[in-house]
Amino acid sequence: MSDMHAHSVAFVRETMLPEQEPPASEVGVVHWMRENLFRGWANTLMTVIAIFVIYKIVAGAFPWFVNGIWSTNSLAECREILQGTTGGCFSVLTERWNQLLFGFKYPQDQYWRLILAFVLLGLAAAPVLFNKLPKQMLFFTGLYPFIGFWLIWGGTLLAPLVALAGFLVGFAAFKKVEHQSFAMGALAFLVAALVTWFLGGFAIRSAPGFLALEAVPSRDMGGFMLNMILGVVCVSLSLPFGILLALGRQSDMPIIKWICVVFIEFIRGVPLITLLFVANVVLAYFLPPGTTFDLIIRVIIMITAFASAYIAEVIRGGLAALPRGQYEAADSLGLDYAQATRLIIMPQALKISIPGIVNVAVGLFKDTTLVSVISMFDLVGMIRGPILASTEWNGVYWELWGFAVFLFFIVCYSISQYSQWLERQLQTDHR
Amino acid sequence: MAEAAQTQMEISNEVAIQIENMNKWYGTFHVLRDIDLTVYRGERIVIAGPSGSGKSTLIRCINALEEHQKGSISVDGTRLSSDVKNIDRIRSEVGMVFQHFNLFPHLTILENCTLAPIWVRKTPKKEAEEIAMHFLTKVKIPDQAKKYPGQLSGGQQQRVAIARSLCMRPRIMLFDEPTSALDPEMIKEVLDTMVELAEEGMTMLCVTHEMGFARQVANRVIFMDAGQIVEQNEPEEFFNNPQNERTKLFLSQILGH
Numbered sequence: 001m002s003d004m005h006a007h008s009v010a011f012v013r014e015t016m017l018p019e020q021e022p023p024a025s026e027v028g029v030v031h032w033m034r035e036n037l038f039r040g041w042a043n044t045l046m047t048v049i050a051i052f053v054i055y056k057i058v059a060g061a062f063p064w065f066v067n068g069i070w071s072t073n074s075l076a077e078c079r080e081i082l083q084g085t086t087g088g089c090f091s092v093l094t095e096r097w098n099q100l101l102f103g104f105k106y107p108q109d110q111y112w113r114l115i116l117a118f119v120l121l122g123l124a125a126a127p128v129l130f131n132k133l134p135k136q137m138l139f140f141t142g143l144y145p146f147i148g149f150w151l152i153w154g155g156t157l158l159a160p161l162v163a164l165a166g167f168l169v170g171f172a173a174f175k176k177v178e179h180q181s182f183a184m185g186a187l188a189f190l191v192a193a194l195v196t197w198f199l200g201g202f203a204i205r206s207a208p209g210f211l212a213l214e215a216v217p218s219r220d221m222g223g224f225m226l227n228m229i230l231g232v233v234c235v236s237l238s239l240p241f242g243i244l245l246a247l248g249r250q251s252d253m254p255i256i257k258w259i260c261v262v263f264i265e266f267i268r269g270v271p272l273i274t275l276l277f278v279a280n281v282v283l284a285y286f287l288p289p290g291t292t293f294d295l296i297i298r299v300i301i302m303i304t305a306f307a308s309a310y311i312a313e314v315i316r317g318g319l320a321a322l323p324r325g326q327y328e329a330a331d332s333l334g335l336d337y338a339q340a341t342r343l344i345i346m347p348q349a350l351k352i353s354i355p356g357i358v359n360v361a362v363g364l365f366k367d368t369t370l371v372s373v374i375s376m377f378d379l380v381g382m383i384r385g386p387i388l389a390s391t392e393w394n395g396v397y398w399e400l401w402g403f404a405v406f407l408f409f410i411v412c413y414s415i416s417q418y419s420q421w422l423e424r425q426l427q428t429d430h431r
Numbered sequence: 432m433a434e435a436a437q438t439q440m441e442i443s444n445e446v447a448i449q450i451e452n453m454n455k456w457y458g459t460f461h462v463l464r465d466i467d468l469t470v471y472r473g474e475r476i477v478i479a480g481p482s483g484s485g486k487s488t489l490i491r492c493i494n495a496l497e498e499h500q501k502g503s504i505s506v507d508g509t510r511l512s513s514d515v516k517n518i519d520r521i522r523s524e525v526g527m528v529f530q531h532f533n534l535f536p537h538l539t540i541l542e543n544c545t546l547a548p549i550w551v552r553k554t555p556k557k558e559a560e561e562i563a564m565h566f567l568t569k570v571k572i573p574d575q576a577k578k579y580p581g582q583l584s585g586g587q588q589q590r591v592a593i594a595r596s597l598c599m600r601p602r603i604m605l606f607d608e609p610t611s612a613l614d615p616e617m618i619k620e621v622l623d624t625m626v627e628l629a630e631e632g633m634t635m636l637c638v639t640h641e642m643g644f645a646r647q648v649a650n651r652v653i654f655m656d657a658g659q660i661v662e663q664n665e666p667e668e669f670f671n672n673p674q675n676e677r678t679k680l681f682l683s684q685i686l687g688h
Contacts, residue, residue, distance in 0.1 A: 323533075325531050325533035326533060326535065328496055328529065329527075329529065329534070329535070330535075331494075331496060331522060332494055332496060332522055332526075332527040332529075333523070333546070333547035333595070334519050334522040334523030334524075334547060334551045334599065335519075335546075335547060335550060337515075339551075343550065344535055347537050348535075348536070351537065426537070428537055428579040428580075428581060
């Protein structure tokens with residue numbers, strides 16, 4: 001036995017082997033195609049069918065885009081130019097561009113205000129979305145709601161200034177009384193803010209022309225701008241309300257808990273469209289006669305209520321996913337409830353909830369088109385109403401709806417991409 | 432013997448924790464029954480006992496992570512009440528180390544350590560970071576300060592947890608089975624840290640199954656069973672000459688292999 005192996009076992013390598021390139025079939029495009037497109041006959045068949053389908057779609061859509069007409073004033077003119085060949089009448093978009101974006105009543109010479117408001121929105125949102133930006137920029141974010149309101153609705157600058165002053169005075173009062181108890185602080189905030197607003201009301205009435213832009217009533221808002229206003233306002237309001245509702249639902253205090261549970265369950269059990277009808281028609285009966293309660297505000301309240309209930313449930317899921325140990329560790333260090341919630345619990349719960357929150361936010365943004373049903377002229381309302389009903393453009397469906405789809409897709413896809421980026425940013429476990 | 436004499440000297444007559452006739456129920460289940468315990472400043476107490484005997488619950492009552500229903504607990508002369516401010520003050524004086532570390536995974540090691548000093552003690556950030564680095568050096572992981580808890584081993588995480596508690600400069604430390612979730616080779620590094628802490632005269636209450644640690648460090652070993660303190664004694668006497676039948680049975684099982 002032993003001498004059978006004796007001459008073959010001993011081995012000493014004298015020269016090391018150099019590294020070699022892998023064979024051509026294992027790298028590059030050829031390898032990728034072989035692995036993914038032509039692996040076995042079934043895979044190859046699917047590839048061929050897919051290529052055929054893609055070809056058919058592109059071949060159908062390509063001339064439609066390329067032959068598209070961009071500069072006529074009506075569908076009839078457009079059809080005349082096309083002479084029966086395939087081609088889109090995109091001129092509806094160029095001719096009705098302003099209507100699609102801003103509605104049909106907003107004064108044309110004031111469009112710069114809306115564009116400025118939109119640009120500033122980006123500036124205000126940036127420090128909230130990207131935490132690497134300097135914290136001082138948040139100062140502008142805090143001012144933006146008042147600037148944005150002034151730019152879009154116009155009127156005297158005093159109105160948003162008084163509103164801002166109310167919040168500042170209220171906050172100062174809160175800080176003064178806070179050490180007694182949080183509830184006292186909240187009460188002080190409310191009283192101080194209301195007094196400021198009440199007094200400021202006189203100032204506004206006495207000087208309605210102070211730094212005034214041309215006032216535009218809410219019913220004149222329209223187009224994609226209306227979707228953006230509703231979407232941005234409702235998302236930014238429903239997140240804090242959702243957090244409060246989620247915390248309230250977990251509260252030890254039975255009354256608070258009970259209120260939150262009833263609110264969430266009721267709102268979730270009702271279709272948004274009925275809430276919008278309530279906002280449009282029924283709410284007016286409950287208000288004292290003579291009060292004008294802006295329709296947009298009523299709609300914002302309803303959509304915010306709707307979205308916060310959903311966000312609250314999403315965040316509750318995030319809270320439930322946190323181990324008890326996190327609460328105990330925060331408690332054992334002597335952090336109070338507010339500190340533990342803000343510094344330990346919420347950052348983690350929100351991180352877990354990001355996909356769910358984004359889901360609600362995207363859904364909410366798309367649901368803003370439902371206001372077209374209560375005769376508001378958002379993008380969908382504009383297309384369905386003034387544009388398709390006009391004699392010039394009656395019958396242009398693909399181009400218009402395609403444009404609406406395109407706009408909404410851009411916004412929603414951006415939100416989704418942002419959230420995925422954010423999730424990667426917040427990943428700290430490095431597993 | 433000289434060492435033992437020295438450790439005896441560090442214990443003062445000042446009472447750190449006074450528990451009188453304390454009772455606790457989970458629903459109808461009577462978990463802690465008539466607990467009487469006085470802990471003097473500088474004392475190191477190891478609490479042992481079978482699982483479900485109420486050891487963890489007892490030390491969790493001391494910083495009010497669990498509520499007791501009868502009797503009284505005083506920490507540093509302050510009686511524990513249901514007032515939130517009172518509880519938060521006591522918690523900031525009492526450090527706690529958990530079986531599962533409970534570090535905050537979204538914060539770096541350094542931020543874990545500076546969070547409570549900054550927010551509870553209102554320490555300036557720079558100073559809090561210096562304190563944190565001091566204690567991280569003490570537990571021998573200053574070079575991990577910028578990492579996140581998820582990147583550290585179990586033993587390192589537990590040492591960070593100890594440092595995090597120490598950053599609050601607590602007068603009393605509670606340990607709730609600090610080594611039970613660790614691999615054997617990591618237990619030693621955590622125990623070494625605890626021994627060092629004990630040698631500096633920290634008042635410690637430690638729930639653990641590490642009997643070697645108890646022998647080396649404890650002034651007093653408390654044995655609990657069925658929610659009661661069954662026996663307490665100095666470690667030598669406790670291990671060599673247990674009196675109660677339950678203690679004998681427990682020790683024979685735990686030391687038998």
